Amino acid sequence: MDFELTPEQRQVRAVAREFAQAELGDKIAPYDERHEFPHEIVQKLGPLGFLGVLVPEEYGGAALDYVSYALIVEELCRGDASVGITMWAHNSLCTNHIASFASPEQKAKYLPALATGRGLGAWGLTEPGSGSDAAALRTRAELKQGEWILNGSKAFITNASVASTTVVMARTESDPKAKGVSAFILDKGVPGFTVGKPYRKLGLHASNTAELIFEDARVPQTALMGARGAGFAQSMKVLEGGRIAMAAMGVGIAQAAIDQAVKYMKQRSAFGRTLAEFNGLQGMVADLATEVEVARLLTLRAATLKDAGQPASHAAAMAKVFASETAMKAATKAVQIHGGAGYITEFPVERIFRDAKLTEIGEGTSEIQRMVIAREILRLS
Ligand SMILES: Cc1cc2nc3c(=O)[nH]c(=O)nc-3n(C[C@H](O)[C@H](O)[C@H](O)COP(=O)(O)OP(=O)(O)OC[C@H]3O[C@@H](n4cnc5c(N)ncnc54)[C@H](O)[C@@H]3O)c2cc1C
Numbered sequence: 116m117d118f119e120l121t122p123e124q125r126q127v128r129a130v131a132r133e134f135a136q137a138e139l140g141d142k143i144a145p146y147d148e149r150h151e152f153p154h155e156i157v158q159k160l161g162p163l164g165f166l167g168v169l170v171p172e173e174y175g176g177a178a179l180d181y182v183s184y185a186l187i188v189e190e191l192c193r194g195d196a197s198v199g200i201t202m203w204a205h206n207s208l209c210t211n212h213i214a215s216f217a218s219p220e221q222k223a224k225y226l227p228a229l230a231t232g233r234g235l236g237a238w239g240l241t242e243p244g245s246g247s248d249a250a251a252l253r254t255r256a257e258l259k260q261g262e263w264i265l266n267g268s269k270a271f272i273t274n275a276s277v278a279s280t281t282v283v284m285a286r287t288e289s290d291p292k293a294k295g296v297s298a299f300i301l302d303k304g305v306p307g308f309t310v311g312k313p314y315r316k317l318g319l320h321a322s323n324t325a326e327l328i329f330e331d332a333r334v335p336q337t338a339l340m341g342a343r344g345a346g347f348a349q350s351m352k353v354l355e356g357g358r359i360a361m362a363a364m365g366v367g368i369a370q371a372a373i374d375q376a377v378k379y380m381k382q383r384s385a386f387g388r389t390l391a392e393f394n395g396l397q398g399m400v401a402d403l404a405t406e407v408e409v410a411r412l413l414t415l416r417a418a419t420l421k422d423a424g425q426p427a428s429h430a431a432a433m434a435k436v437f438a439s440e441t442a443m444k445a446a447t448k449a450v451q452i453h454g455g456a457g458y459i460t461e462f463p464v465e466r467i468f469r470d471a472k473l474t475e476i477g478e479g480t481s482e483i484q485r486m487v488i489a490r491e492i493l494r495l496s
Pocket of ligand 1: 204208238239240241245246247248270271272273274316319324473476477478479480481482483486
């Protein structure tokens with residue numbers, strides 16, 4: 116497999132890095148402290164094409180490949196993971212679900228606004244009673260007098276309060292598991308569809324996460340995306356790409372942790388030398404840098420398979436579990452290298468440490484990724 120980036124991919128990475136250096140990092144700290152969504156910063160992603168990365172040009176998207184996408188997500192999350200997850204949940208989950216499975220009419224209606232940043236997208240699969248076991252979801256959609264009536268709720272949904280468009284999985288068929296689930300596209304303001312108060316989270320304070328509530332929410336028949344009963348299979352395909360994005364998020368967070376550790380090691384002195392001169396700490400940084408490089412290569416490998424149209428779920432699960440655990444490890448070690456300074460909010464590494472944990476939970480926990488990997492190795496269904 117060739118990991119030499121094309122001139123276009125290098126250019127895209129440079130633009131994302133420049134944006135992250137100029138607009139994220141320290142500038143996000145006040146939003147993180149206030150648990151506030153950075154609307155004005157997220158809006159700047161639109162003109163760069165970063166809100167329509169995977170959308171075809173005919174719908175106003177940038178139509179980039181997955182390798183470019185992974186590079187953008189890595190750089191944004193290196194700058195700030197809250198903005199990073201806002202961007203990739205919009206791209207990978209909501210927008211990509213519509214771009215992959217919606218009718219031409221639905222694509223024409225929703226994609227131009229989503230791809231250019233005139234609207235943001237959210238995607239609801241998880242429920243209060245079902246996360247890893249997503250096929251056990253209970254939100255129902257019933258067809259009555261030409262309208263779908265939705266009842267139920269969704270938990271932990273990224274961009275829930277800030278989205279103009281939300282894709283929602285609901286049970287339409289009598290089958291109690293995967294084959295009973297269909298996908299719907301909902302506009303903000305649909306009667307009976309409300310969003311709960313944003314959660315107070317451990318990390319990613321500048322991202323928006325909230326509950327979706329459906330109380331006799333009425334949508335037209337045209338809100339159904341694809342065939343009845345196809346929603347779960349669609350979601351699994353969407354998650355394959357989502358896991359590549361989450362892996363890239365892990366790489367970006369891990370790299371940010373190393374960046375901060377290196378900076379601190381050069382400025383802090385003890386016993387008459389800078390921390391950078393201590394062998395013990397040098398070894399820590401060397402190991403972390405090696406593991407981040409492995410995580411990056413696994414992520415680019417999964418992205419390359421996806422671009423080639425080959426099955427990528429096994430590679431995406433490997434990349435996701437390794438990159439997320441590398442992010443957590445790098446963040447933990449970076450706090451350690453900072454000593455007491457790593458434990459206070461003045462230093463970015465404290466935020467990076469809190470943000471890293473989500474990568475081991477979202478888009479399928481580490482345990483679920485290992486299950487996906489093992490099933491393929493053991494040839495289990
Ligand atoms: C900040 C944030 C943003 C999110 N954004 C979204 C979003 O935009 N859209 C969306 O739909 N969801 C979203 N989620 C939900 C996320 O995908 C779920 O939290 C995740 O899939 C885990 O589900 P759960 O929380 O119900 O945990 P559970 O499924 O209850 O798992 C609890 C524990 O049991 C373990 N476990 C479960 N089953 C098995 C098994 N078979 N073998 C071994 N261990 C197992 C899990 O690994 C975990 O450790 C988000 C979550 C968070 C925290």
